[in-house]
Each structure stands twice: as C-alpha cells, then as structure tokens.
Amino acid sequence: MGIIKRDVSAKSGRSAVTxxxxxxxxxxxxxxxxKMHVDGLFEGSVDSxxxxSIGRHGCVRGRIKARNVTVSGVLEGELICDQLHIERGGQVxxxxxxxxxxxxxQGCFVGERRLQVTPQLEYHPEEAMREHSGSIDYSLIDSLPDRITLSAKGS
Structure with missing residues (x-):
C-alpha cells in the first residue's frame, strides 16, 4: 500500500520525458x-x-523539430535541430x-545537410519599382566595370 502526500506538487523541477x-x-x-525517447515506431511529425533521442530499436519516419537530436536507430524524413549526433549503428x-x-x-548519414538560417524578408523588385517615386537613373549601372577582382589583403 502506498502513501500519497497531498501537499506534493505534480510539477517537478525537472522536465518530463515522453x-x-x-x-x-x-x-x-x-x-x-x-524530452522524448523513441524505441518503437513513430510516423508523423513531432515538435519539441x-x-x-531515437534508441537502437527506434524508428522515426516524418518530421522532427527539436533542440538536440541523438540517433542510435533510424530516422527518415526531415529534421530541424541545433545539434544532431548519429551514434554507432544509427542511420539518418x-x-x-x-x-x-x-x-x-559506425553511423550512417544519407541525405542533405543545410545550415539553419534566419528567414530573411523577401525582396520583390517589381514592388520596389512601383514604390519608387522618382525616375531611375540607369547611367550608374552602365558606368560599372564589366569585371571586379577581389584579392586578399596584403597579396
């Protein structure tokens, strides 16, 4: 038989693990x-x-967004994270x-890796042309050289 204390909070200082x-x-x-740990099969998307972490017996098919991801099993799909570590036997x-x-x-990575970039505002030249109140002076563009060569300082 267990003893339950009524004054103990259900929330602890530590985060939950799914x-x-x-x-x-x-x-x-x-x-x-x-946090989340998968040792079974997960199909879909998860945001954390x-x-x-994906254990040795775990398989995730879909999209994951998390801070750090560790793979010992299989991950197929799309991943957005700060840090990915593929352990021995892990396949991404x-x-x-x-x-x-x-x-x-002994880890395996097949796919494409891209750095995370902060989305930039899209530039639409047509809109900029419409918003420009004066006429455009194309003579400045015509005065630019055909080629610009950059060299390292001190070379």
Whole structure:
C-alpha cells in the first residue's frame, strides 16, 4: 500500500520525458513539452523545445523539430535541430537543417545537410519599382566595370 502526500506538487523541477517503448507504434502529429525517447515506431511529425533521442530499436519516419537530436536507430524524413549526433549503428536518411552535425565512425548519414538560417524578408523588385517615386537613373549601372577582382589583403 502506498502513501500519497497531498501537499506534493505534480510539477517537478525537472522536465518530463515522453517515451515510445519498443513494440509500440505511434502515428500522427504531436508537440512535446520536455524530452522524448523513441524505441518503437513513430510516423508523423513531432515538435519539441528540448531534446529527442531515437534508441537502437527506434524508428522515426516524418518530421522532427527539436533542440538536440541523438540517433542510435533510424530516422527518415526531415529534421530541424541545433545539434544532431548519429551514434554507432544509427542511420539518418533525411534532409537535415542543423548548425552542428557529428557522426560516429559506425553511423550512417544519407541525405542533405543545410545550415539553419534566419528567414530573411523577401525582396520583390517589381514592388520596389512601383514604390519608387522618382525616375531611375540607369547611367550608374552602365558606368560599372564589366569585371571586379577581389584579392586578399596584403597579396
């Protein structure tokens, strides 16, 4: 028989961990508060402000957005994270948007890696032309040289 204290808060100072255990299959889109560990099959998209790990028996097919991702199992799809680490035996077949990527010698990465970039405002030259109140002086463009050569300082 257990003893339950009524004055203990349900919230602890530590973040929660969501686990999809081996043999379980989750399909859908989810947002996780806290960390997540997958040792079963997850199909869909998951968004977490913390870390996600894929265990040796885990397989994720879909889109992941998290801070740090560690893969010991299989990841297929798209990944957006600050740091990705592929451990021994881990396989990633995905388009990865990450600032840091590390792969153990026995890890596998097949796909494309792109650095995360802050979205820039789109520039539409047609709109800029319409908003320009005066006439455009094309003589400045015509006066530019055909070729510009840049060299290192001190060369």
């Amino acid at each position: 686990i999809i255990a081996q043999g379980n299959h989750f399909k859908g889109d989810t947002q996780v508060s806290g 402000s913390e870390d996600i 077949r995905a388009t990865v948007y990450s600032d840091n990527l590390s792969i153990d010698p």
